[in-house]
Amino acid sequence: MQRRDFLFSSLAAAGAAAALNPARAAGRERVRIALIGTGMRGQVLLQELVRRDDVEVAALCDIDPFMLNRALGQVAKAGKPKPRTVGEDGDAQAWRKLLDASKIDGVIIATPWELHAQMAIAAMEAKVTVGCEVVAGVTLQDHWDVLNTQLKTGTPYMLLENVCYRRDVMAVLQMVRAGLFGELVHMQGGYQHDLRAVKFNAGVPGKAYGGGVEFGPKGWSEARWRTEHSVRRNGELYPSHGIGPCAMYANIHRGNRFTHINAFATKARGLHGYVEAQGGKSHPNAAVKFALGDVVTTTLACENGETIILQHDTSLPRPYSLGFRVQGTKGLWMDVNKSLHVEGISPPHQWEPFQPYQDKFEHPLWKKYAATAASAGHGGMDFFVIHSFIEALKASAPMPIDIFDAVAWSAITPLSEQSIASGFKTLEFPDFTGGLWKTRKPIFAFDDRY
Numbered sequence: 001m002q003r004r005d006f007l008f009s010s011l012a013a014a015g016a017a018a019a020l021n022p023a024r025a026a027g028r029e030r031v032r033i034a035l036i037g038t039g040m041r042g043q044v045l046l047q048e049l050v051r052r053d054d055v056e057v058a059a060l061c062d063i064d065p066f067m068l069n070r071a072l073g074q075v076a077k078a079g080k081p082k083p084r085t086v087g088e089d090g091d092a093q094a095w096r097k098l099l100d101a102s103k104i105d106g107v108i109i110a111t112p113w114e115l116h117a118q119m120a121i122a123a124m125e126a127k128v129t130v131g132c133e134v135v136a137g138v139t140l141q142d143h144w145d146v147l148n149t150q151l152k153t154g155t156p157y158m159l160l161e162n163v164c165y166r167r168d169v170m171a172v173l174q175m176v177r178a179g180l181f182g183e184l185v186h187m188q189g190g191y192q193h194d195l196r197a198v199k200f201n202a203g204v205p206g207k208a209y210g211g212g213v214e215f216g217p218k219g220w221s222e223a224r225w226r227t228e229h230s231v232r233r234n235g236e237l238y239p240s241h242g243i244g245p246c247a248m249y250a251n252i253h254r255g256n257r258f259t260h261i262n263a264f265a266t267k268a269r270g271l272h273g274y275v276e277a278q279g280g281k282s283h284p285n286a287a288v289k290f291a292l293g294d295v296v297t298t299t300l301a302c303e304n305g306e307t308i309i310l311q312h313d314t315s316l317p318r319p320y321s322l323g324f325r326v327q328g329t330k331g332l333w334m335d336v337n338k339s340l341h342v343e344g345i346s347p348p349h350q351w352e353p354f355q356p357y358q359d360k361f362e363h364p365l366w367k368k369y370a371a372t373a374a375s376a377g378h379g380g381m382d383f384f385v386i387h388s389f390i391e392a393l394k395a396s397a398p399m400p401i402d403i404f405d406a407v408a409w410s411a412i413t414p415l416s417e418q419s420i421a422s423g424f425k426t427l428e429f430p431d432f433t434g435g436l437w438k439t440r441k442p443i444f445a446f447d448d449r450y
């Protein structure tokens, strides 16, 4: 499609969607939100929704009555009206009943990864704005399908990537924009989180972490579905926490883009070792072969000459760290040692503590909402990701983490799998924007609104 035609059809579709959806047409004070998937993550997001006066939690959906009841308890505790519920009968398609733009303005999807694309596509087709938990789809085709549906319908879509809102990450965004590190050259990030006790448990409702080595139908919460991805897939399975902030620093899709990708994977030892150590060598799951390498290293090249390295490291003992490094011609920041170095300011060849810089470059959003965010999940960033989604929806403003960000960040997974499967080949990265990256301008977090 020619760019002009594409823009025209997007704008036309957006107009049609606004006509159907009063919240978007008028710029409303209050929006009606449905939540599909009231599991461990859905409940954290729900906590952010129920404490807002500008949100009516209109409907909840989950096929696990235990999870659904917990969510209903949260709404009641907050003193909010009981939402409509569907799915308690175990109907895996019940979520479709909620996607009615005359009853809800937006839907938040917090289900297993393999359901995100189909749920987002159906919602966008129903003109219901989508806030989708990290991971836009599983296969590369899923990502194209999600993108094409968004372009066809014009329904807003935001990837709910919360790490972009982390306090230090946002302060570094200010530093990058102020030129503190000079011209950006290289970035690193990743998902380095020992998930062994998340991927295995005893399948007891309410006990999500550890206590057993079951997964699949015998597991509970993420052990029920996430572990299966480690059995079948070898790649960068969770890219957005690492790539999201780096992509914002590098203005990806706004004057820059990913051009190439390759990935390497180590041998797989951690998950098998955990099952043997916790469940014994004779446990049936000790015979399971895991495809996922313990450490997967992905490299991306960018149009403007930067490289970005992501590391996925979830099967070995290690403290949590996303391993950020942002490096330019004048200096660098690394989050593991909470320090930075800036030539001409820092003592030569020495690290300086990050905290005074964080205070000086505090992002306007954090300046305004730090106290409100204090009780939210993940050190406050979960407040901001929901806040931005709701504020953008109310204002009919572009989503701060939009469809191009969502599909490019998330498509790193199938592309990294493809690279590893083909002997670590370097692949060309698809241009999901169809050339629009050349003229689009950065919009993420330029003020204290969203």
Ligand SMILES: NC(=O)c1ccc[n+]([C@@H]2O[C@H](COP(=O)([O-])OP(=O)(O)OC[C@H]3O[C@@H](n4cnc5c(N)ncnc54)[C@H](O)[C@@H]3O)[C@@H](O)[C@H]2O)c1
Pocket: 036, 037, 038, 039, 040, 041, 042, 061, 062, 063, 064, 067, 087, 091, 092, 093, 094, 095, 110, 111, 112, 113, 115, 133, 134, 135, 160, 161, 162, 220, 221, 222, 223, 224, 378
């Ligand atoms: N951004 C973050 O920091 C963060 C943190 C944790 C999880 N997540 C993401 O959130 C999502 C959910 O993860 P989780 O930890 O809550 O997992 P979970 O297993 O605890 O919750 C998923 C819920 O989806 C429900 N579900 C499954 N199939 C369904 C269907 N057909 N219809 C309705 N509900 C269905 C399950 O019953 C379950 O309650 C995943 O994408 C995960 O990667 C993000």
